[in-house]
Structure formats: structure tokens, C-alpha cells
Amino acid sequence: MRKIYYITTPLYYVNAEPHIGTAYTTVAADVLARYKRLAGYEVFFLTGTDEHGLKIARTAKEAGLSPKEFVDKLVPKFKQAWQQLGISYDYFIRTTDPSHEESVKALFRKVIDKGDIYKGKYSGWYCPPCERYISLKDSPDKSCPVCKRPGEFFEEDNYFFKLSKYQAPLLKHFKDNPAFVEPSFRYNEILNRLESGIEDISVSRLVRSHFTTKAQRTQSPPGSPGEGRLARSSPDTLCRDEGGSAFDWGIPLPTDPSQVIWVWFDALINYISAIGYPAKPDVFNKFWPADVHLIAKDILWFHSVIWPAMLMAAGIPLPKKVFAHGWWTMNRDKISKSKGNAVYPAEVIKQVGVDGLRYFLLREMPFGLDGDFSEAALINRYNNDLGNDLGNLVLRTLTMIEKYYDGKIPSPAGAYEPVEELRQTAEKLAVTVPGHLDKLAFSLALEDIWSLIHQANKTIDSVKPWALAKAKSEHLPAVLYGLAETLRIVAVHLAPFMPTVSKSILAQLGLADDIRLPSSAGWGKLPVGTQTAKSQPLFQRIELPV
Numbered sequence: 001m002r003k004i005y006y007i008t009t010p011l012y013y014v015n016a017e018p019h020i021g022t023a024y025t026t027v028a029a030d031v032l033a034r035y036k037r038l039a040g041y042e043v044f045f046l047t048g049t050d051e052h053g054l055k056i057a058r059t060a061k062e063a064g065l066s067p068k069e070f071v072d073k074l075v076p077k078f079k080q081a082w083q084q085l086g087i088s089y090d091y092f093i094r095t096t097d098p099s100h101e102e103s104v105k106a107l108f109r110k111v112i113d114k115g116d117i118y119k120g121k122y123s124g125w126y127c128p129p130c131e132r133y134i135s136l137k138d139s140p141d142k143s144c145p146v147c148k149r150p151g152e153f154f155e156e157d158n159y160f161f162k163l164s165k166y167q168a169p170l171l172k173h174f175k176d177n178p179a180f181v182e183p184s185f186r187y188n189e190i191l192n193r194l195e196s197g198i199e200d201i202s203v204s205r206l207v208r209s210h211f212t213t214k215a216q217r218t219q220s221p222p223g224s225p226g227e228g229r230l231a232r233s234s235p236d237t238l239c240r241d242e243g244g245s246a247f248d249w250g251i252p253l254p255t256d257p258s259q260v261i262w263v264w265f266d267a268l269i270n271y272i273s274a275i276g277y278p279a280k281p282d283v284f285n286k287f288w289p290a291d292v293h294l295i296a297k298d299i300l301w302f303h304s305v306i307w308p309a310m311l312m313a314a315g316i317p318l319p320k321k322v323f324a325h326g327w328w329t330m331n332r333d334k335i336s337k338s339k340g341n342a343v344y345p346a347e348v349i350k351q352v353g354v355d356g357l358r359y360f361l362l363r364e365m366p367f368g369l370d371g372d373f374s375e376a377a378l379i380n381r382y383n384n385d386l387g388n389d390l391g392n393l394v395l396r397t398l399t400m401i402e403k404y405y406d407g408k409i410p411s412p413a414g415a416y417e418p419v420e421e422l423r424q425t426a427e428k429l430a431v432t433v434p435g436h437l438d439k440l441a442f443s444l445a446l447e448d449i450w451s452l453i454h455q456a457n458k459t460i461d462s463v464k465p466w467a468l469a470k471a472k473s474e475h476l477p478a479v480l481y482g483l484a485e486t487l488r489i490v491a492v493h494l495a496p497f498m499p500t501v502s503k504s505i506l507a508q509l510g511l512a513d514d515i516r517l518p519s520s521a522g523w524g525k526l527p528v529g530t531q532t533a534k535s536q537p538l539f540q541r542i543e544l545p546v
């Protein structure tokens with residue numbers, strides 16, 4: 001039976017084009033998907049877009065379009081960005097897909113049947129741009145804990161989900177599965193919050209036929225319950241307030257069409273609707289539970305508490321892991337479209353290419369922590385790690401094989417200490433790189449690969465193959481074989497991270513791109529006599545702007 005690997009990214013809001021932050025999670029998921037495919041797994045890599053809710057409805061309104069027209073215009077931009085970044089997703093789900101809507105209704109019905117949905121009055125603060133409730137316990141000033149914008153007050157009859165009922169089962173699940181949430185400091189954060197108690201949440205919104213735009217907002221005194229609310233724009237509209245939930249852009253409740261399902265309750269279900277819940281039990285049972293949901297820290301509560309509780313209520317097993325990485329920041333401020341500090345993948349690709357960007361994202365900051373994005377750091381990594389270290393190793397090795405052996409891989413006759421040392425390091429990588437990738441420690445995997453590249457460059461400097469050639473030394477073929485074999489192994493390990501560069505190194509070595517793990521990572525697989533191609537520079541040096 002083939003091994004299965006199911007990996008997901010968040011479904012990104014389609015209020016704006018994808019930026020470097022959304023690209024980050026998607027590239028990380030792509031690296032894992034590619035790595036697992038090379039290791040013989042049948043992978044299902046899911047990404048897509050979150051299209052309902054107040055945030056999207058408002059943005060569409062401001063663009064003068066219906067929500068559906070608006071999201072239909074933006075979705076191709078996501079697909080285009082992922083294509084440009086070489087994202088090998090297996091399925092792109094949209095929460096407006098009819099099959100997703102059917103799944104959402106089916107799950108909602110299950111939760112109702114379980115007795116976990118009840119009608120109540122919601123009254124409290126909400127952040128529409130983040131689509132999250134604001135608890136006065138965490139934010140006494142009613143601002144959003146994530147984006148710091150002032151919250152908006154709303155009060156209406158809604159349906160509630162008995163989240164509090166799942167406190168004890170969730171605590172048990174956390175205690176029994178210490179790797180359920182990673183990194184471990186995030187696991188502890190969620191566990192502490194869970195231990196301090198959880199409240200039921202509103203999971204629906206009253207349908208209103210109109211809602212007003214920003215321009216119509218009236219100013220209420222700061223701190224008053226009506227702050228941010230809107231005045232009636234005409235006596236016959238129902239647009240009571242922008243601070244309320246007046247809209248109809250969502251999936252109707254199966255039991256009460258006067259309400260739509262809250263955007264998060266809808267969107268989280270994508271992880272099972274995409275694999276056929278409940279219509280295709282064979283496909284669903286094949287891939288579920290997911291191996292890992294990749295997300296950033298801002299949406300960890302939704303994924304590690306609300307989503308598991310929804311699954312428990314519906315009697316569905318929980319995902320194996322939720323991994324929350326950190327934020328890309330700009331001058332310590334989270335990069336996001338709404339803050340006006342977004343960096344777009346296409347701009348960076350123009351400078352350093354697709355693989356340059358993929359490398360930078362996963363090398364520069366350890367997965368799990370925050371990191372500041374800067375052009376200087378990007379260009380330094382490109383010039384130093386890629387141009388000087390990797391690019392030069394390829395160029396020097398292939399130029400010498402061309403010069404001394406007419407471009408044919410020589411036979412490595414006899415053992416030679418510096419080559420043995422390269423072999424030992426290369427063989428260690430066959431263990432450490434998969435080990436790091438299994439822990440999602442991308443930067444450590446790349447550091448290990450670069451330790452081999454550095455060692456190979458040092459070997460050239462110390463052994464001086466040109467001097468060996470001059471002295472007609474018997475060690476020359478062993479050294480050049482060892483360097484070429486090092487390059488092949490580097491290309492094997494880099495394949496998930498930098499697919500184009502990896503392919504190009506293999507092509508320059510005269511090899512096909514037919515990597516299989518773990519066998520391709522073993523030393524000595526490069527056939528003697530292989531005709532190499534003339535070396536082409538892989539990276540062009542970039543001058544740092546002054």
C-alpha cells in the first residue's frame with residue numbers, strides 16, 4: 001500500500017492579491033509535498049481561497065462589485081502567483097464551490113443533530129478585517145489583538161456552537177498528543193488558554209438584504225456601544241450598521257435560511273470538503289486525517305481549538321498536526337496588504353528568480369519564529385549563498401571536468417582523504433535533511449546542505465585540482481568525481497526547495513531529473529563516463545542599491 005501524505009495551507013482571503021506572507025506558507029507546503037512525493041508518498045496538497053464573510057463583502061462593495069464578481073476577479077491572481085512560484089498543489093478549493101457548500105451544510109446538520117447548536121443573542125466586539133471575536137478579557141480597549149484596529153460592536157440573534165462542552169475532550173487530546181500543535185511553545189500557549197476556560201461561540205449571522213459602505217459611517221463617541229455603527233441611509237433599507245453583521249454573503253444554514261454560517265465555521269470545513277466529505281467516503285477515508293495543517297500563529301486558535309471541537313462534534317477524527325509558523329515583518333510590523341507594507345512575489349522574482357525567492361523564504365528565518373524582510377538580506381543571501389557558494393561550485397567543478405576530461409565524469413580510482421571527507425558529509429545529509437524536513441525545520445535542512453557546499457569549495461581551495469593536473473597526480477580523477485558527485489547530491493536535496501536549480505544542476509551533470517528518495521541521496525550513484533554539459537552560470541550577481 002502506498003504511503004499517504006495530506007498537507008494543507010490556510011484558505012487565503014481573496015480581499016487582495018497574494019503577498020510574501022501568503023507565499024511563505026504556500027512555498028513551505030510545496031517543499032514538503034515535493035519532498036514526500038520524492039520519498040514515494042501519494043501526496044494530496046491542498047490550497048485555495050476563503051471567499052465568504054463580512055470582510056470580503058465589504059471589500060467587494062467598496063470596489064463597486066458583487067461579492068461573487070469580486071472574488072471571481074481575484075482567484076485567478078492567486079492561481080497565477082502559485083503557478084509562478086512553482087507550487088505543485090493537487091487541488092485548489094474555493095469556499096464558493098457548490099461541493100464545499102454541500103459539505104458545510106452536511107457537517108452543520110451533524111452538529112445540530114448532536115445537540116451542539118443552539119439559538120442565542122450575540123452581543124460583543126468583532127474585528128471584520130480579521131473575522132475574529134474580540135474578548136474584553138484579552139483586549140479591554142476593544143481593539144483587535146492581531147491587527148490592533150478598533151473592534152466593531154454587534155448584537156443580534158445567532159446560532160451558537162457549544163465550544164465549551166469540548167474543553168475537557170480537547171485538553172485530553174492535547175495531553176495525549178504533545179505534538180498535536182507545533183512548535184512546542186505554541187502548544188503550551190494554547191494549552192494554557194484552554195485550561196483557563198473556553199466559551200461558546202456564535203457561528204451564524206443574520207441575513208440582511210443591504211449593508212452600507214464606509215462612506216456612510218457616522219462617528220459615534222469613542223467607546224460608546226454604537227461606535228463604528230452606521231446611520232440608516234434611507235428609511236427603507238435594513239443597513240443598520242457597518243459595525244453589525246448586515247450582509248448575506250455566506251452559506252445559508254440548512255435549518256434556517258434567515259442566517260448564514262459564520263465565515264470561519266464555513267472555511268475550516270474545506271479541509272474535509274476538498275477530499276469528498278461526505279459524498280465520497282472512499283477518497284475521504286484514504287486521505288483523512290490530514291498529516292499537517294500549515295498556518296501562521298494568528299490563526300492557531302481557530303485551527304487547534306475551534307476546528308478540532310467541530311470535528312469532535314461531528315464524530316470525525318482530528319488532524320495529526322497543526323504547525324503554526326511566525327510572521328514576516330517589515331520593520332517589525334506584520335506584512336499585510338491592509339498595512340500597506342506588502343511585498344509581492346512577482347517583484348522579488350524579478351530580482352532573484354523563483355528559486356531565489358523560495359530559498360530566501362525558507363532559509364532566512366527558522367520556521368516557527370518571526371523574521372524581518374529586507375531587500376539587503378534578500379540580495380545578500382542571493383549573492384553569497386547562491387551566487388558565491390553554490391553557483392561557483394557548479395561552475396568550477398564543471399569547468400575543470402571539461403578542461404581535464406573533455407567533459408566526461410572520470411573514474412574515481414583509489415581512495416583520497418579529502419574526497420572521503422566529502423563522502424562522509426554527503427552521507428550524513430541523507431539522514432539529517434529528511435530528519436529536519438520531517439520536523440519542518442527547513443532552515444536547518446538548508447544549513448546542512450550548505451555545509452556540504454562549503455566543504456566542497458574548501459576542498460577545491462586546499463587540494464588545488466589544477467596543481468594535481470599539472471603534477472599528473474593520480475588523485476585528480478577522484479577529486480573531480482567527488483566534486484561532481486557532491487553536486488549531484490546537493491541537487492537531490494535541493495529538489496524540493498529549488499526545483500528549477502536542481503534540475504539545471506542535474507542537466508549540467510548530464511543526468512535526468514529522476515530523483516527517488518532515499519536511494520538517490522546515496523554516494524556513488526553518478527555513472528562514470530557521463531557526458532556533462534558546458535556550465536552555465538546559475539545566478540547573476542546583483543548589485544546592492546546604495
Ligand code: ME8
Pocket residue numbers: 009010011012013014020021022024025050267268269270294295296297298299326327328329334335336
Ligand atoms: O486567515 N507572515 O486568511 P488570510 C507569514 N482566511 N505568514 C503570513 C503573513 C505574514 N506576514 N501574512 C499572511 C485567513 N500569512 C483565513 C484562513 S483557513 C480555513 C482560513 C499567511 O488571507 C499565514 O499562513 O488572512 C496566515 O495564517 C495566512 O496567510 C492568513 O491568510
